[in-house]
Amino acid sequence: MSSSHEEHAPFLAHHFDDHGKQFDAGKMGIWVFLLTEIMFFSGLFVAYTLYRTMHPEVFQSAAQYLDTTMGAINTCVLIFSSLTAAWAVRCAQLGQKKGLIINLSLTLLCACAFMVIKYMEYSLKFEHGLLPGKWFVEEIGRPDTLKTFFGIYFAMTGLHGIHVVGGMVVFVWLLKRAIRGDFTPSYYGPIDFAALYWHLVDLIWIFLFPLLYLIN
Amino acid sequence: MSSDTKSHDAEAHHPHVLPIPVLLGVWGALMALTVLTVAVSKLDLGAADLAVAMAIALVKATLVALIFMHLLWDKGFHSLIVVGGVLAMGLFIGATLFDRAHYNESIEQLERDHPSVRRHPKAIGHPETDGHVEDSGEASDH
Numbered sequence: 001m002s003s004s005h006e007e008h009a010p011f012l013a014h015h016f017d018d019h020g021k022q023f024d025a026g027k028m029g030i031w032v033f034l035l036t037e038i039m040f041f042s043g044l045f046v047a048y049t050l051y052r053t054m055h056p057e058v059f060q061s062a063a064q065y066l067d068t069t070m071g072a073i074n075t076c077v078l079i080f081s082s083l084t085a086a087w088a089v090r091c092a093q094l095g096q097k098k099g100l101i102i103n104l105s106l107t108l109l110c111a112c113a114f115m116v117i118k119y120m121e122y123s124l125k126f127e128h129g130l131l132p133g134k135w136f137v138e139e140i141g142r143p144d145t146l147k148t149f150f151g152i153y154f155a156m157t158g159l160h161g162i163h164v165v166g167g168m169v170v171f172v173w174l175l176k177r178a179i180r181g182d183f184t185p186s187y188y189g190p191i192d193f194a195a196l197y198w199h200l201v202d203l204i205w206i207f208l209f210p211l212l213y214l215i216n
Numbered sequence: 217m218s219s220d221t222k223s224h225d226a227e228a229h230h231p232h233v234l235p236i237p238v239l240l241g242v243w244g245a246l247m248a249l250t251v252l253t254v255a256v257s258k259l260d261l262g263a264a265d266l267a268v269a270m271a272i273a274l275v276k277a278t279l280v281a282l283i284f285m286h287l288l289w290d291k292g293f294h295s296l297i298v299v300g301g302v303l304a305m306g307l308f309i310g311a312t313l314f315d316r317a318h319y320n321e322s323i324e325q326l327e328r329d330h331p332s333v334r335r336h337p338k339a340i341g342h343p344e345t346d347g348h349v350e351d352s353g354e355a356s357d358h
Contacts (some may be wrong), residue, residue, distance in 0.1 A: 034297075034298075049309050050312055068254065079246045082280060083243040086234060086242075090236075093231050196285055203281065206277055206280070207270075207273050210272070211269075214253065214254065215257075215265075
């Protein structure tokens with residue numbers, strides 16, 4: 001940053017005594033952010049719960065329109081990316097630059113794979129007119145209450161997908177910094193915080209998968 | 217000041233480093249639970265379906281939060297934040313369901329009185345929900 005900081009550790013903000021305090025402040029910050037994220041998604045989970053209790057039959061009829069295989073593959077992709085994100089933190093803590101770069105790249109790659117599969121799923125839904133509200137295409141033998149289900153489906157998976165894209169942006173930035181050699185065992189906060197965010201994105205999917213794709 | 221910073225660096229906080237077998241073990245458990253939840257969804261457990269699926273998801277979520285997210289070794293305050301969030305979410309969902317159950321009677325009454333505001337104005341393939349039977353002129357009330 002500014003030249004007066006040159007003699008200090010390069011990424012230690014001047015208002016922190018040491019890296020430990022800077023890390024702790026950042027860590028608490030990210031947990032509070034994750035709390036707001038839980039609250040953010042909980043509105044959609046309320047909509048889901050309410051509509052499912054009121055109209056369980058709509059969810060049963062909707063189940064056949066969702067591809068369990070694609071959902072399951074995406075679940076595996078996200079779980080694997082959670083492993084590589086946690087492994088990236090380990091590498092950063094131990095100062096293993098090469099391992100950090102590999103794990104960040106794998107995490108980013110999984111995020112891309114997730115979005116590609118999501119894109120394929122969305123395309124199929126668009127093709128068949130399985131869309132929310134007024135965009136829903138009515139067909140014989142297809143209850144039009146499905147349009148509300150697909151409203152919930154697109155709102156939940158869409159908001160989750162936006163979070164995946166957000167994570168991708170962060171991982172590209174971290175990868176660039178990791179290659180430059182910014183991270184050391186005393187300064188790896190950004191890796192740790194991004195991994196926490198990524199685990200939350202995975203956690204939300206862990207609930208979305210059975211709620212949307214595994215309705216019997 | 218420079219040497220001061222250095223000494224702080226040297227004695228920087230001692231983070232908890234996850235051993236590789238633990239990382240792989242959690243990943244294996246999460247994969248096994250995913251296979252389990254898909255397998256269970258193929259069985260017909262009736263009303264228990266959702267409860268079982270949610271229980272498995274909860275175990276997976278706990279594994280991720282406690283180990284991958286380091287909550288097990290982290291400050292208790294961070295766990296408190298998570299627990300607080302989950303409780304608030306439970307309150308949010310619980311209060312909404314309670315409210316909905318409380319007003320269910322009046323909603324159904326409203327639907328009987330005003331067929332035009334039915335939740336199912338049109339359900340293709342389900343003619344019985346069209347509401348012709350109850351359509352006896354009360355709709356002109358409004």
